[in-house]
Amino acid sequence: MNIPLGVTLVIGAAGAGLAWHAQQQLAAARLTHAQLMATAAQLGIGFDPAHPGVPLRLTQHGRLDREVGVQLAAAEFIAFAQDLAAYREAGGSLLDAAMQQRLLEFLDRMMALNSGQFQALIAEVAANKDLKAEICQDLIGLAIMTLANEQPRAALRIFAESSALFTDAQIGGRVLATSLACWAKDDPLAALKWLRHHSEEYAALITEDTKVGMISAAAIQYPKFAFKLIAELDLNDSTQAIQSVVDAADTPPLRSATLAGLRAYLTTLNDATARDTTADHVLHDLALGSIRDGFESASQWLASSRLSPAEIEAFAGGLSPQPKSADTGRWIDWLGSALPPEQAEAKIRGFVSTWTQSECLAAGTWLGSAADSPAKHTAIRAYAETVASYQPEVAAQWAMTLPVGDERDATLKQIYQKWPKSDTNAIEAAAAFAKEHGIE
Numbered sequence: 001m002n003i004p005l006g007v008t009l010v011i012g013a014a015g016a017g018l019a020w021h022a023q024q025q026l027a028a029a030r031l032t033h034a035q036l037m038a039t040a041a042q043l044g045i046g047f048d049p050a051h052p053g054v055p056l057r058l059t060q061h062g063r064l065d066r067e068v069g070v071q072l073a074a075a076e077f078i079a080f081a082q083d084l085a086a087y088r089e090a091g092g093s094l095l096d097a098a099m100q101q102r103l104l105e106f107l108d109r110m111m112a113l114n115s116g117q118f119q120a121l122i123a124e125v126a127a128n129k130d131l132k133a134e135i136c137q138d139l140i141g142l143a144i145m146t147l148a149n150e151q152p153r154a155a156l157r158i159f160a161e162s163s164a165l166f167t168d169a170q171i172g173g174r175v176l177a178t179s180l181a182c183w184a185k186d187d188p189l190a191a192l193k194w195l196r197h198h199s200e201e202y203a204a205l206i207t208e209d210t211k212v213g214m215i216s217a218a219a220i221q222y223p224k225f226a227f228k229l230i231a232e233l234d235l236n237d238s239t240q241a242i243q244s245v246v247d248a249a250d251t252p253p254l255r256s257a258t259l260a261g262l263r264a265y266l267t268t269l270n271d272a273t274a275r276d277t278t279a280d281h282v283l284h285d286l287a288l289g290s291i292r293d294g295f296e297s298a299s300q301w302l303a304s305s306r307l308s309p310a311e312i313e314a315f316a317g318g319l320s321p322q323p324k325s326a327d328t329g330r331w332i333d334w335l336g337s338a339l340p341p342e343q344a345e346a347k348i349r350g351f352v353s354t355w356t357q358s359e360c361l362a363a364g365t366w367l368g369s370a371a372d373s374p375a376k377h378t379a380i381r382a383y384a385e386t387v388a389s390y391q392p393e394v395a396a397q398w399a400m401t402l403p404v405g406d407e408r409d410a411t412l413k414q415i416y417q418k419w420p421k422s423d424t425n426a427i428e429a430a431a432a433f434a435k436e437h438g439i440e
Contacts, residue, residue: 076106076109078131082130106139115157122161144162145174152186156176156180159172159175180210181214184214184217184229188217215245216244223254243281245258245261250289262283280314287315295330319351320351329366332351332352332379341374356382356383363383364383367380367383381399384398399411412437
């Protein structure tokens, strides 16, 4: 069995002298493959020369089922720990290829132990008085974190029974946080119950990062419960936790669960400003994800979500034209139908202005084929006013397609004000334009 991607980052931490404090995002177990590769490279972890983009992996051996197997694993553990101590004393801060391979073999050996054997190994290692405490807790912590990826409940039990070994609170806290996050990914309720039961016992190790890590991991499968965790874990600042939940909502079903969780979470906030700010932030980010899915998928999600007027306004705030997207015009139509007139006008004008600046031809082509509507009229005004500074004649042609009235007159005046006046011919053309349309 290949060890999960998350553990490659644990290996990275070991390669850098086990700098646990720098691995706060490990607990969330949500780093992308590219980020894991970059982190491993920065930490000096070697790659297979034939496959430079692929990290070294562990291959799990069969489970050890004899006591002699545990004793042998303990002997290998002690030998590696002693060699690692000597390596550090000789000035090695990053593991060379040989030590990397030994570390992989060590973790491979740990993966072959069941939880009972793991406990027996720790007891044997702890009884050895020749090992340096720093190396011992580094390697035991790394081994428990490795186990947590497959058996987080067992990892927490082993941690509890060996917590006295972790004299460095940073290491103990990281082992605890990683194990809880791995458990919260599959069973957040059980992880929450464990945390509540042991909160006083491990008060010094349970930090804001521990809680955010649990929330981030739970959000991968259970975004609605992740919001429940935010409400119940008494965070000093919920911003990072909320962002992690929204970031995980990368499919319509997860967005629906996230929206349901958000609505329930907002009822727990007594401060009206906090409620509005949180709702705006989450719906804004849900819009960013939805627009990447394409208009068809997003519109189906919107229809099923039954957003309130305030939620629609917040969602619309997160929309922006995507480069070379065929859906941009459809989103403009949606804005015109979903928002009240004043809100729709402001949003459409900004949308079209941005689109025109980046893809003038595409925006003009859409205008030429769009059905007549108030949204199109607003789009024409924004388009004409955007191109007026470099294509005033084109802008004037579009302005004249507007119905006779105040909107057309205001647009023509804006075109005149933006008309380039860089030379005599341009000045004369601008004057003629103003005279033609009665602009003073």
